[in-house]
Amino acid sequence: MKASRLLSVLLLLQSRGRMTAQVLADELEVSVRTVYRDVEALSAAGVPVYADRGPAGGYQLLDGYRTRLTGLTTEEAESLFLAGLPGPAAELGLGTVVAAAQLKLMAALPPELRSRASRIRERFHLDTPSWFRGQEQSPHLAVIAESVWNQRRLHLRYQRWGGQALVVERTVEPLGLVVKAGVWYLVAGAPEPRTYRVSRVLELAEGDAFERPEDFDLAEFWTAWSDRFERTLYGTRVRVRMTKAGLDRSQYRLTGFQARFIRSLEPAPGEEFDFPTESLRHAYGDLLGLGAEVEVVSPVELREQMIQTISAMHSVYEGGKLPPWE
Structure with a gap:
């Protein structure tokens, strides 16, 4: 364990340069005192590591020192x-x-x-796109990636969700790229970080350089943004109750967010609870698929729509009366 940690200290200093004892301790999840002992052990083993005093100080390796040891485990x-x-x-x-x-x-x-x-x-093979959806065409992806790497602003013509009428122009500071289920997203500051679906970029041009915020963490931002996005997307609530079979089916019949939401509530069979959905129109489609295993309690307009649909279906299957085709 200690040998592995010493190697980690050495590789961190080699790849990142000067690091304080506190930063090393946080990275390795050990105490600062342990870092002191590890650095002393490296010095005793002949590794040229030294400390700079002062507020901007820290540990670093002698200029030009490189180890060819990687220590890769299986x-x-x-x-x-x-x-x-x-x-x-x-x-x-x-x-x-x-x-x-x-x-x-x-x-x-x-x-x-x-x-x-x-x-x-x-x-083993990784296939990122989800089922039944082809890979999105993102012709500007390589240029965007280059701008992310070189920290250069981008001037975008971007088609927002909702149609051609919602084309906007933005100048953004690209901070990172994320691929989610085969779909690429650009995270960019303008000035606050926002997300842009890369396939909706219509035109772009590179601009001047910018300074990337030192405290920006792409993974942390994406996790928080994804959580907010799902909660906002499923902001409508309808009152329902389900049978045990309905609760079981909800875990594979509904979306991942809806399934997790129901699991977190742990409703008993027959107990009323608020069901998350994008809109009443979406709730109609989501809940109709559960058949007689769910009852809509409210709102009244959704309940009436479910009753009318079920009545029409009964007429088709019981009396052979199809509704008008037009």
Whole structure:
């Protein structure tokens, strides 16, 4: 355990440069006192690590010192071949780069790790798009990725959700790209961070350079934004009650957010609860699929719509009377 931690300290200093004891402690999830002891152990082993005093100080390696030791474990080597993301990498124009990097890594691995990594690549494949939906065309993705990397503003013509009439023009500071279920999203400040679906970018032009906020965390932002988006999207509530079978079916018949919401409430069969939906129109489609296992209590207009539909269906199947086709 200590040897692994010492290697982590060494690789962190090599990859990031000067780091304070507190930052190292936070990164490794240990105490600052443990970091002090680890640095002393590295120095005793001949690693040229030294400390700068003062507010801007910290530990760093002697200029030019590099270790060729990677310390890859079997699991770490295997995980690198699972993280190749061949589809998204190809969309970014990096497909050949990823393949070349994996080839070099394969050649550098010792034989016992090489064989396992090779089996990983042969037996596992990541396909990011969801079922029954083709890959979205994002012709501007490579340019956007270049702007993210080079920290250059983008002037966008963007089609917002809702049709051609909602085309807007924005100048944004690209902070990161996220691929979600095969769909690419740009996270950009304008000035506050917002998300843009890359496939809806109609035209773009690169602008001048900007300073990226040092405290911006892409993964943290995306997690918080996704949670807000789902809660906003499913902002309408209708009062329902379900049978036990209906509660069970809701876990695979409804959307992931709706299923998680119902699980969090833990309603008993027959107990009324507020069901989250995008709108009454969406609730009609969602709940009709549960058949007689759900009852809409309110609002009245949705309840009446369900009754009318069920009555019309009864006429079709019981009396053979189809509604007018027009």
